[in-house]
Amino acid sequence: MDRVILHSDMNCFYASVEMLYHPELAGRPLAVGGDPEKRHGIVLTANYPAKKKGIKVGMALWQAKQACPDVVFVPPRMDLYLRFSRLARELYSEYTDLQEPFGIDECWLDVTDSVPLFGGGRKIAEEIRRRIKLELGLTVSVGVSWNKIFAKFGSDFRKPDAVTEITRENYRDLVWRAPAADLLYVGRSTRKKLATLGMLTIGDVARSDPELLHSIFGKMGYILWVFANGEDRTPVSPESYVNPIKSIGNGTTSPRDLEDNDDVRTVIYLLSESVASRLRDNHFVGDTVGLWVRDNGLYSFCRQQKIGTPTNISDEIARHSMCLFEEHYPWTVPIRSIGVRMSGLHPDEYCYQLDLFSDVKAREKQFKIDLAVDSLRSRFGHDSVLRGRMYFDRVLSGLDAKAEDHMIHPHSYFESGDRTGTCRIMENLQTYE
Numbered sequence: 001m002d003r004v005i006l007h008s009d010m011n012c013f014y015a016s017v018e019m020l021y022h023p024e025l026a027g028r029p030l031a032v033g034g035d036p037e038k039r040h041g042i043v044l045t046a047n048y049p050a051k052k053k054g055i056k057v058g059m060a061l062w063q064a065k066q067a068c069p070d071v072v073f074v075p076p077r078m079d080l081y082l083r084f085s086r087l088a089r090e091l092y093s094e095y096t097d098l099q100e101p102f103g104i105d106e107c108w109l110d111v112t113d114s115v116p117l118f119g120g121g122r123k124i125a126e127e128i129r130r131r132i133k134l135e136l137g138l139t140v141s142v143g144v145s146w147n148k149i150f151a152k153f154g155s156d157f158r159k160p161d162a163v164t165e166i167t168r169e170n171y172r173d174l175v176w177r178a179p180a181a182d183l184l185y186v187g188r189s190t191r192k193k194l195a196t197l198g199m200l201t202i203g204d205v206a207r208s209d210p211e212l213l214h215s216i217f218g219k220m221g222y223i224l225w226v227f228a229n230g231e232d233r234t235p236v237s238p239e240s241y242v243n244p245i246k247s248i249g250n251g252t253t254s255p256r257d258l259e260d261n262d263d264v265r266t267v268i269y270l271l272s273e274s275v276a277s278r279l280r281d282n283h284f285v286g287d288t289v290g291l292w293v294r295d296n297g298l299y300s301f302c303r304q305q306k307i308g309t310p311t312n313i314s315d316e317i318a319r320h321s322m323c324l325f326e327e328h329y330p331w332t333v334p335i336r337s338i339g340v341r342m343s344g345l346h347p348d349e350y351c352y353q354l355d356l357f358s359d360v361k362a363r364e365k366q367f368k369i370d371l372a373v374d375s376l377r378s379r380f381g382h383d384s385v386l387r388g389r390m391y392f393d394r395v396l397s398g399l400d401a402k403a404e405d406h407m408i409h410p411h412s413y414f415e416s417g418d419r420t421g422t423c424r425i426m427e428n429l430q431t432y433e
């Protein structure tokens with residue numbers, strides 16, 4: 001029996017979430033962009049009115065402004081988008097536990113076993129589409145098919161707010177007539193090579209000789225042929241989840257130079273608390289602690305270390321950061337700025353090996369204390385609960401470690417595309433060889 005696979009894609013995701021929070025901009029062109037660090041000044045997503053005026057993802061902000069002078073830019077709020085991404089995943093999990101996210105806004109669902117319970121694939125897809133709109137205020141387009149590749153094709157076929165089913169009866173009409181570039185992993189150079197062979201549509205690829213494709217593209221040639229024919233059998237695999245967020249960090253330039261380990265410890269605790277609390281908000285634990293330090297001369301360094309047990313406990317992050325500091329800073333001159341970052345992020349329900357020597361009960365207690373502090377601070381402000389050491393030096397501990405200073409770095413589109421692409425291809429090779 002064929003599997004029933006859905007691919008759900010949230011439409012113009014970041015922009016749609018921002019529209020929920022800016023109802024006054026309804027109908028106006030809006031673009032999300034302007035990451036403070038490396039993706040500075042680039043459009044990450046645009047809503048449909050902005051796209052209609054020619055704004056494209058990846059455009060520099062100034063170009064977008066040229067194309068559409070009345071566009072409104074809003075800076076990205078990754079933690080907000082993550083929250084919606086998580087809410088969508090919770091909703092999907094009512095239909096299946098086999099869900100494989102593809103980036104932050106897309107997800108494959110294998111609902112084969114839920115069909116007897118909820119009705120056919122299309123019925124489940126329609127229900128998900130309706131519920132996401134009603135419960136989250138966002139639109140999705142959903143593709144339904146017997147394999148992941150055609151399900152993904154279906155979610156791109158009609159959008160926004162639509163369901164497209166690709167069946168054994170209609171795939172020649174719907175999929176095969178589409179340009180070859182619409183097939184997953186056919187990039188620009190593959191498309192050009194295919195065109196020189198006279199293969200312009202997915203159907204051309206499907207009907208071609210797989211050995212010919214192999215002679216030109218290597219193993220990838222077989223994969224393309226398999227994809228185009230709807231023969232992809234890779235499972236929807238919850239394990240292949242790649243976290244869309246790379247790291248969460250917070251840094252600061254202190255109000256006065258830091259003179260000794262005690263000063264540094266105060267600032268590290270302050271930063272670690274805010275990083276840990278942000279991890280907890282987003283249901284992450286991290287397995288790598290990073291520290292960067294700049295002194296008041298020219299020297300700066302950046303060190304990171306993998307830790308045994310992934311954590312989002314403030315005290316543990318602070319201790320690891322402090323160890324890194326003591327190990328690597330020679331104290332020749334005072335310090336101007338310092339930052340703490342957690343990477344190697346996993347969902348907090350992630351299973352990991354505890355090391356033999358950590359006290360599980362003590363950790364649980366620490367975690368509960370942190371949660372209690374989070375809740376007090378959200379109600380009564382940051383200063384309502386402070387560690388004792390913060391009272392030694394209110395100039396240092398009064399630093400503004402508020403949420404806005406956080407740096408949350410998503411994997412870049414190309415990086416995560418490449419990475420998931422490569423591992424997916426490896427999987428395929430194992431399946432087909």
Ligand SMILES: [Mg+2]
Binds near residue numbers: 010011013105106
């Ligand atoms: Mg999308």
